[in-house]
Amino acid sequence: MALISLRQLLDHAAEHSYGVPAFNINNLEQILSIMQAAERCDAPVILQASAGARKYAGEPFLRKMVEAAVEMYPHIPIVMHQDHGASPAVCQQSIRSGFSSVMMDGSLLEDAKTPASYDYNVAVTREVVKFAHAVGVSVEGELGCLGSLETGEAGEEDGVGAEGKLSHDQMLTDPEQARDFVAQTGVDALAIAIGTSHGAYKFTRPPTGDILAIDRIAAIHQAIPNTHLVMHGSSSVPQEWLAVIREFGGNIKETYGVPVEEIVRGIRNGVRKVNIDTDIRLAMTGAMRRTMAQTPGEFDPRKFFKDATLAARDICVARFEAFGCAGQASRIQPVAMEKMVAMYA
Numbered sequence: 001m002a003l004i005s006l007r008q009l010l011d012h013a014a015e016h017s018y019g020v021p022a023f024n025i026n027n028l029e030q031i032l033s034i035m036q037a038a039e040r041c042d043a044p045v046i047l048q049a050s051a052g053a054r055k056y057a058g059e060p061f062l063r064k065m066v067e068a069a070v071e072m073y074p075h076i077p078i079v080m081h082q083d084h085g086a087s088p089a090v091c092q093q094s095i096r097s098g099f100s101s102v103m104m105d106g107s108l109l110e111d112a113k114t115p116a117s118y119d120y121n122v123a124v125t126r127e128v129v130k131f132a133h134a135v136g137v138s139v140e141g142e143l144g145c146l147g148s149l150e151t152g153e154a155g156e157e158d159g160v161g162a163e164g165k166l167s168h169d170q171m172l173t174d175p176e177q178a179r180d181f182v183a184q185t186g187v188d189a190l191a192i193a194i195g196t197s198h199g200a201y202k203f204t205r206p207p208t209g210d211i212l213a214i215d216r217i218a219a220i221h222q223a224i225p226n227t228h229l230v231m232h233g234s235s236s237v238p239q240e241w242l243a244v245i246r247e248f249g250g251n252i253k254e255t256y257g258v259p260v261e262e263i264v265r266g267i268r269n270g271v272r273k274v275n276i277d278t279d280i281r282l283a284m285t286g287a288m289r290r291t292m293a294q295t296p297g298e299f300d301p302r303k304f305f306k307d308a309t310l311a312a313r314d315i316c317v318a319r320f321e322a323f324g325c326a327g328q329a330s331r332i333q334p335v336a337m338e339k340m341v342a343m344y345a
């Protein structure tokens, strides 16, 4: 099965009322764990590469590894998505190199740190939609800045994330503005800000409605019912993996993520793409620490990587199942990118 577009997959998810986890990839083991889970669950897959991933592995390696996944798992529909493009030029490069979907994050300026004006966001996103749709590639935009409603901070990761304190208005997507944004840009999917943030340190306590605004999703969905909603920063930060990391020498302070049942509530209200990176990182780190500690004579890294891959695979299986994505891969007939061009035209 060829790569498919994000738009095709999320249209299918909307029609059948499920959500798709979008897992970040940086290396072979992460891709293997996601694909093994997809195979086990018969789930379609979104593999996404951030700027940090492109810096770490290099874009050609990422592309070739995704191509290998397509070859090894011909029955699984795969979207190759560029996470957080900081400019139209970045998105254009990704399209040229074969991504079937790009995110133009115009909520921040090109430095990926400074919150941008609404007009700037509309202008750069509209530009990307124009050239992406001309070749059938899907576009995700972002409205509102990701950040903690507890602290007003964005929790910067690898240079991406607003600097300084943000107001609640900046950190909560406004439904009416979302309606205007979609009308002006034509994006296929919209990342919304509801109090989630990237990384392990999202909440200092199990989140309640004042710091995780799940209710806002329904209002946004009502304003833009035909646009697929995206939740970034949606790792659940499993307490069991934090415990393993701590037991085997790691030092991660008390922290909480987005509960899976809250994400499922979001899916019931129009969320179709759910970004998850940190949970895979935590599971892999915990598994590697444990194996290294328990087998101190081991020096073949494949042993550590294998356990890390299995730990990540189990996280992916759990998310595919919880989001209703399991069993959907075999129900999808791939639509060629040329047909997507015709659809947009």
Ligand SMILES: O=C(COP(=O)(O)O)[C@@H](O)[C@H](O)[C@H](O)COP(=O)(O)O
Residues within 6 Å of the ligand: 024, 050, 051, 052, 053, 083, 084, 157, 158, 160, 197, 198, 199, 200, 231, 232, 233, 234, 235, 236, 275, 276, 277, 278, 279
């Ligand atoms: O939302 C995301 C992940 O959420 P998470 O931390 O797993 O709750 C992704 O979109 C981030 O862009 C990604 O994790 C950033 O990765 P790096 O910049 O560190 O590579």
